[in-house]
Amino acid sequence: MSYVVFARATRYAGAAATIALLTLAAPVTANANGGTSCLSHGDSRHLGDRTLCQGMHGHDVRVLQQYLTFAGFPTTIDGAFGSTTRRNVIVFQRAQHMAPTGIVTFSVQQILREAVKAVTASQPSQQPVAGARAQINSDGTAGAPAGAPAAVQQVINAANQIISTSYCVGGGHGSWNSSCYDCSGAVSFALHGGGLLSSPEDSTGLESYGAAGAGRWISVYADAGHAFLVVAGRAFDTANFGGPNWPSGSGPRWRSDPTGNLQDGGGYVLRHPAAL
Numbered sequence: 557m558s559y560v561v562f563a564r565a566t567r568y569a570g571a572a573a574t575i576a577l578l579t580l581a582a583p584v585t586a587n588a589n590g591g592t593s594c595l596s597h598g599d600s601r602h603l604g605d606r607t608l609c610q611g612m613h614g615h616d617v618r619v620l621q622q623y624l625t626f627a628g629f630p631t632t633i634d635g636a637f638g639s640t641t642r643r644n645v646i647v648f649q650r651a652q653h654m655a656p657t658g659i660v661t662f663s664v665q666q667i668l669r670e671a672v673k674a675v676t677a678s679q680p681s682q683q684p685v686a687g688a689r690a691q692i693n694s695d696g697t698a699g700a701p702a703g704a705p706a707a708v709q710q711v712i713n714a715a716n717q718i719i720s721t722s723y724c725v726g727g728g729h730g731s732w733n734s735s736c737y738d739c740s741g742a743v744s745f746a747l748h749g750g751g752l753l754s755s756p757e758d759s760t761g762l763e764s765y766g767a768a769g770a771g772r773w774i775s776v777y778a779d780a781g782h783a784f785l786v787v788a789g790r791a792f793d794t795a796n797f798g799g800p801n802w803p804s805g806s807g808p809r810w811r812s813d814p815t816g817n818l819q820d821g822g823g824y825v826l827r828h829p830a831a832l
Contacts, residue, residue, distance in 0.1 A: 602760045604780045608660040612637045615761070620660060620668075622764045624648060627671040669779075672763075673825060682772040682828065689789035690810075696720075696802040698810045701788050707750040707832060708773045708788060714749020715785075715792045715808065718742060723794050723806040729756045739794045740783045742808035743776060746792055747785070750774075752829045759783040763825040771828025775814075779822045786814040793817055 603619040618635040625631050629644040642658040649656045652667055660668075690712060691699040697716040700709040718737055721727075727734045728741020737745060740759040747753035752774075757765060762778035775786040784793035791798055791811035798816025801809055811817075818824070 602758060602780055604662060604665050604760070607662070608637055608665075610637050610639065610642045610658065615758075617641070619760050619764065620645075620665075623668050623672050626675055626764070627668060628675070669823060669825075673823065675768075682770065684770060684775075684789065685772050688773070690787060692790060692810045692812060696810060698787075698790055698792075704788060705773060705832065707752060707829075711746050711750035711752065711774060711785075711787055715742075715746040715787070715810070717749075718745055718807065719809055720803050720805070721807040723808075729758070732756075737794070737808055739808075740778070742792065742794055743778075743783050743785045746787070747774075747776075747829070750829075752832075762827065765827045766829045767827065769828060770826055771832045773832045774829050776827045777817065777822075777824040778827065779824045782817070782820070782822055782824075784817050789814055791815070791817060795820065 603616040603623070605616060608617060608620060613636050615635065617637045618633055620637075621631040621633040621635075621641055624641070624644050625633065627648065629648050631641055631644045645660055645664070646656040646658045648668065648671075649658075649664065652671070654664065654667070688701045688704065690701055690704075693699060696719050698712050700712045704712075721734070722736045723738060724734075724736035725738050726741070727736040727738045728745050729738075732745060732748060734741070740762055741756055743762060744753055744756040748756075753765075759778045759782055760780055762776055762783045763780075765776050765778070770786075773788055777784050777786070782795060784791055784795065786792070791814045792808060793811050794806070794808050795817050796809075797819055798811035798813030803809070
């Protein structure tokens with residue numbers, strides 16, 4: 557695990573969650589043939605938490621399969637790392653001039669992410685609606701601009717419901733109604749309020765949400781460590797970038813600068829709901 561990922565995990569998930577993240581990471585060992593193999597240690601929700609190899613199952617395997625498909629290596633998305641997934645990993649590794657081990661280490665996952673970003677960046681995205689900015693009110697709520705589609709208004713209204721909550725790891729994933737939310741839980745709650753998401757997604761899952769690129773009204777920024785939402789030109793985020801931070805506290809808040817969070821140096825994938 558790189559220092560950057562460790563530092564960002566600590567920043568967004570807290571020390572306890574980071575310790576759990578490190579515990580879940582599967583060690584890579586040398587085998588009798590001089591190659592490498594991985595040892596499975598439980599399930600994981602985030603691609604990048606552990607080394608992946610044939611025989612493993614989980615949400616991170618599903619994301620791996622989605623990413624292989626996005627990168628041009630069609631793979632059945634079933635969450636089971638079988639022989640076909642391994643074969644496609646090997647083809648990808650060869651295409652990237654890497655050792656064809658069929659094992660997805662952290663470095664392989666990072667290169668795959670970059671390949672997906674390059675593909676999605678080359679796809680046309682919708683142009684944001686010029687001048688259609690939400691208003692951030694004195695109480696911290698946001699108001700939808702005139703003419704905003706109903707779904708956009710509903711997303712803003714849903715986000716307004718949780719701006720007085722605090723931050724907590726996993727908040728908003730076990731239940732829509734929570735006293736605290738993490739970054740992806742808050743994004744999921746807002747999207748769900750607009751009828752745009754049926755169940756909570758973590759930040760890795762949001763990397764494959766909807767369509768590629770920026771939306772005209774709504775854009776989702778996500779990577780392995782963080783996610784935030786931009787609605788009608790305003791950011792909805794648990795990280796304190798782009799202010800104001802009102803109400804005071806650590807939970808999800810509206811931010812004036814829609815891309816202020818990009819200052820953290822994250823490798824964000826940009827997605828949007830279809831038609832928005």
